[in-house]
Amino acid sequence: MTQLETKSPETVAEPRPQRGSKLRSHPLIRLLIAGLIGILGFFVLRGALALWHEYDFLRQEVADADLSVVVGYPEICPQANYAERPQDWYRHEGESVLIWANWVDGVGHRWYRTAPGDVDLDRLLVPHRHFIARAIDHPMVETEGGTIWRQMPGEVQVIGQVLAGRQCAYPLPVVLKVEVINDVVEDEPFLVVGNIMAPREQAFSIYDGSIEGRRVTMASSGYFHSGRPILYDRGTESLWMEQEETLRAIAGTHKGKKLPRVARPVPVAWHTWRLSNPRSRLVIGADRTQAVPHD
Numbered sequence: 001m002t003q004l005e006t007k008s009p010e011t012v013a014e015p016r017p018q019r020g021s022k023l024r025s026h027p028l029i030r031l032l033i034a035g036l037i038g039i040l041g042f043f044v045l046r047g048a049l050a051l052w053h054e055y056d057f058l059r060q061e062v063a064d065a066d067l068s069v070v071v072g073y074p075e076i077c078p079q080a081n082y083a084e085r086p087q088d089w090y091r092h093e094g095e096s097v098l099i100w101a102n103w104v105d106g107v108g109h110r111w112y113r114t115a116p117g118d119v120d121l122d123r124l125l126v127p128h129r130h131f132i133a134r135a136i137d138h139p140m141v142e143t144e145g146g147t148i149w150r151q152m153p154g155e156v157q158v159i160g161q162v163l164a165g166r167q168c169a170y171p172l173p174v175v176l177k178v179e180v181i182n183d184v185v186e187d188e189p190f191l192v193v194g195n196i197m198a199p200r201e202q203a204f205s206i207y208d209g210s211i212e213g214r215r216v217t218m219a220s221s222g223y224f225h226s227g228r229p230i231l232y233d234r235g236t237e238s239l240w241m242e243q244e245e246t247l248r249a250i251a252g253t254h255k256g257k258k259l260p261r262v263a264r265p266v267p268v269a270w271h272t273w274r275l276s277n278p279r280s281r282l283v284i285g286a287d288r289t290q291a292v293p294h295d
Contacts, residue, residue: 071148071151071152071153071156071173072148072151073148073171073173073174073177073284073285074140074284074285074286074287075134075285075286075287075288076134076136076173076174076177076178076285076286077134077177078131078132078133078134078177079131079132079134080130080131081102081103081130081131081132082130083102083103085100085126086100086109089126090121092116095115095116096113096114096115097113097114097115097116097118097119097121098111098112098113098114099111099112099114099119099121099223100112101221101232101237102132102222112221112232112237112239112251112252113237113251113252114239114251114252115251115255118239118250118251118255119225119230119239119250119251120225123225123226124223124224124225125223125224125225126223127222127223127224132220132222133177133178133179133180133219133220133222134178134219134286135178135179135180135181135182135217135218135219135220136174136178136180136181136182136183136283136285136286137182137217137286137290137292137293138286138287138288138290139181139182139183139283139285139286139287140283140284140285140286140287141281141282141283141284142281142282142284143279143280143281143282144278144279144280146282146284148282148284149282149284152171152270152282153270154269154270154271154274155269155270155271156171156172156173156269156270157171157172157267157268157269157270158170158171158172158267158268158269158270158273158282159172159175159192159204159206159265159267160265160268160273160277160280161206161262161263161265163183163185163186163188163190163206163262164185164186164187164188164190165186166185166186166281167277167279167280167281168183168185168280168281168283169270169273169274169277169280169281169282169283170192170283171270171282171283171284172194172267174283174284174285175192175194175204176194176196178194178286179193179194179196179220179229180192180193180194180218180219180220180231181193181283182209182217182218182293183209183283184209184215185281188209188210189208189209189210189215189216189217190206190207190208190209190262191206191207191208191209191218191247191259192204192205192206193205193206193207193229193231193242193247195227195228195229195242196229197224197227197228197229198227198228200266200267201266202264204264204265204266204267205242205247205261205263205264206261206262206263206264206265207246207247207259207260207261207262208259208260208262209259210259211254211257211259214295215295216233216234216235216259216295217233217234217235217293217295218231218232218233218234218240219231219232219234221239225241228241228242229241229242230250231247232252233249233252233254234292234293234294234295235294235295236252236253236254237252238251238252238253238254238255239251239252240254240259243258245260245261246258246259246260246261247259247261
């Protein structure tokens with residue numbers, strides 16, 4: 001018989017622990033790694049936020065540049081006035097109370113004539129009168145295809161309203177500069193009035209521009225009473241102020257008479273109004289070559 005040779009079982013070598021495994025499993029090391037990852041994430045997030053803010057700032061600058069593009073609304077800038085308001089800017093004269101209006105070269109001081117109690121002088125905001133808003137008496141108008149019509153950025157806010165069956169638009173940069181626009185649409189007179197002290201949704205009104213069938217034109221006196229502008233009419237220099245749904249004469253020849261409000265439009269973007277009203281007449285400025293009306 002042959003002697004069976006027996007083989008000894010193979011010895012399986014146990015895996016050797018990798019270098020550093022004990023270090024990585026140490027709680028302090030794991031905490032340190034997590035902290036480093038957190039710090040790295042913080043700087044990445046801060047950098048991303050900085051880039052976003054820079055992008056948003058640049059985007060806003062581009063939008064502001066679009067809005068401030070020089071459009072060139074003709075003759076809407078206020079008139080400089082360096083006349084000093086007299087110390088006694090109101091005074092009693094017989095049965096009248098005179099309120100200072102302005103200074104006219106070659107004429108001197110001019111005054112609005114009121115009756116005692118017509119105007120609460122304690123609630124009257126007195127203007128500095130360094131610059132006087134000039135009402136538009138003869139509007140310049142464009143329709144579709146005009147130079148300013150095409151050039152005006154779509155984001156510019158306008159007052160849009162259908163008047164006498166016509167679609168009409170008044171850019172806010174114009175209304176806020178002149179404060180009053182004496183307009184005529186299809187032979188019907190209207191007054192477009194902007195209140196620079198009122199919230200935007202309540203700042204603009206359009207009134208019927210006729211008294212007993214006769215047109216009346218107005219301008220800003222520069223005074224404000226209880227946050228509302230005081231206007232005066234060209235013909236009699238009566239003082240007018242918004243009261244409820246009307247423009248009411250509070251002093252002067254027309255005292256007590258009222259002009260009904262036609263609309264209180266809320267401004268909309270020009271591109272929005274233009275899309276729905278492509279045949280609008282757009283008031284772009286004032287024709288100062290014509291005489292100031294006296295009615």
